[in-house]
Amino acid sequence: MGYAGSGPGWPVAEILISGVGRRRLMNTAQEVLVSFLQRVGETMHRHRMVRRGERILVAVSGGADSVAMLDALVRLAPEEGSGLVVAHFNHGLRGAEADADEAHVAALARHYGLEFTAGRGDVAAAARLEGRGLEAAARKLRHDFLRAAASQHGCGIIALGHTASDRVETFLLHLLRGTGLAGLQGMRPVRRPFIRPLIALWRAQVEEYCRAAGLQWRTDATNRDARRFLRNKIRHELLPSLEREYGPGVAEAILRCAEAVEMELAWTEPLVRETLAEAYQQSQESVRLNLARLQGLPDGLLMRILRTAAVEGFGGAYDWRWEHFAALAQAVRKGRTGHRVALPGGLEGHVSYGWLELGPARPEPSSLPERPLPVPGRVDIPEAGVQVESRVCSRQEAPSPGPQVAVLDAALTDGLVVRGWRPGDAFVPLGMTGRKKLQDFFVDAKVPRAVRGLVPLVVHPRAGVIWVAGMRISQDAKAPAGAPLVLVLEMRRGGEASGAAGLS
Structure with missing residues (x-):
């Protein structure tokens, strides 16, 4: 089934009436069928939806749109019916009604002699787990299933039953939420592997085709619920109101706008792709x-x-x-x-x-709990695999300061604690004059985010952070020149001086 060499569209009238002697006059039902199929064929040709010989996974919910699409695709390529595979996804939202939808679609596949595949998911659970709305969660689960089914059955493309009516509703939905140009094009006719053969036809035309072809379809009651779903409110309230207030043709005008946006985006797409490839x-x-x-x-x-x-x-x-x-x-x-x-x-x-x-999303990194540090004394930090020891001694007895040794003001011995980083923590790093947030300090020092909470901080109740263990003391906490006594803090791992959390 391909558009190559088929001219402006497939010879739909011949396909449809060749078995009845190519009558010049057709009854109303035949006219509906021919017009509909001609429009589908032209749409598929214009947007180059199908390559010759390509197998199509046809997504069928059981509603009028997808049932009409399936029938049209079968009619447009009767000699290649085996190139179609029917797929149905049960969202697990409507109980027995959803099961009946699946059975209806399975029966359709048998009627046409086509392969059938079905999937099932718990949309409500997925929405809660992933923090999505019901519609977005349903769409993701459904598309994931369709992609997997297409791969399993050797289908290069997936046909969706969206119509011009759906495109207009999507335009308004995105507009009300605030969107860029990509949202204002609504549903694109082609975004491989997905194609939309009915995108140029209105929902009323689809239902007319179903009646003319003698097709039966299922009705999803949730599509009438305007209280829970914004799309339904747009469909049943906003669009009819616009038509009443501003006259007929509003939907057609919106569709023209969406198509104009699509054309503008299409010619700039190569620039987007080229630039993205350099950075991606x-x-x-x-x-x-x-x-x-x-x-x-x-x-x-x-x-x-x-x-x-x-x-x-x-x-x-x-x-x-x-x-x-x-x-x-x-x-x-x-x-x-x-x-x-x-x-x-x-x-x-x-x-x-x-x-x-x-x-x-990465979980927030763990942070060291707060532990008191007596002077003199020692505190174990098992999360970081280190110990912090403290003592007061004369300046002459103090070891040389370094990343694992802090020599500080001996007045800062009361109420010391060792803990991990907290939002808002700041100090004046040694050698600087201004306060710096610990987060910025860690970024500048290229400390991985995952271990920042495991860097021990020695904190005084009045002076704040006086030592970022293994890295830097506070300028405000350094031992005054000429002071006879100093506070010495040492960080050790296994009895030896060590860098915090593997950072030295």
Whole structure:
């Protein structure tokens, strides 16, 4: 089934009526069928949806849209019906009704003599686990299943039953949430492996085709629930209101706008791809973008690249909104290691030494609990595998200061504790005059985020952080010149002087 060499569209009328003597006059039902199939064929040809001989996984929910699509694809290539595989995904949201949908689709596949494959998932559980909305969680599970099924059955593309009506609703949905140009194009006709053969037809035309072809379809009651789902509210309330207030043709005008945006985006896409290729690295779970390649880009191009990276890396920017990409763009511009951006679906973006990494959110690193440090005395820090010892001695008896030895003001002996880093901690590093946040100090010293909470801090109730063990003392806590007594703190591992958490 291919568009190559088929002219402006497949000879649909001939396919449809060749068995009845090529009648010049067709009844109303035949006219509906021919018109519908001609439009589907033209759409597939225009957008180069199918390469000749390519197997298609047809996603069928059981609703009118997907049932009509399946019937149309079978009619448009009767000699290659074996090139179609029917797939259905049960979202686990509607109990017996969902099971009946699956049985209906299985029966359709048998009727057409096609292979059938089904999948099932717990959308509600996935939404809770991943922090997504129900619609986004359902779409991700469904698309994951469809991709796997396509691979298993040797299908290069996946046909979805979205219509022009769905595209207009998506346009308004994105507009109300605040979106960029990519959102205003609504649903694209092609984003491989997905194709949308019905994208130029309205929902009313689809149902008319089903009636003309004698097709039966299932109705999902949740599609009428305008209270729980914004898309339904747009479909059943906003669009009808716009048509009443501003006259018919509103939906057609919105569709023209979405198509115009699509065309504008299409001719700039090569620039986006070329620039992204220079900055992009992908691993099994994450995407890395080179900041040096991105920081000088215009805002519009940067936002396009960030969105494309999200789609390429995670199969779709589910639940991502304009503010997420804007926050990532700000992180790129600042380029500060440690900058983090929370993203939907349990993902995050974080800047790390010249790279923006997008991937699964990392748990907050563990931090050392607070423990008192007597003077003289010792405290064990088992999490870091070290001990901190304290004593007061004469300056002449004190060891030479260094990363594992702090020589401090002897007045700072009361109320000492050893603990890990906390947000807001700051001190004046030795040799400096201004206070510096511990987070910035760790970033400058290239201490990995995962171990920052394991660096022992010696803290005085009034002076604050007086020693970042293994690294630097506070300028405010150093022993005064000429003082006869000093406070000595030493960090040891296994009885020997040691660097904190493996950092020396």
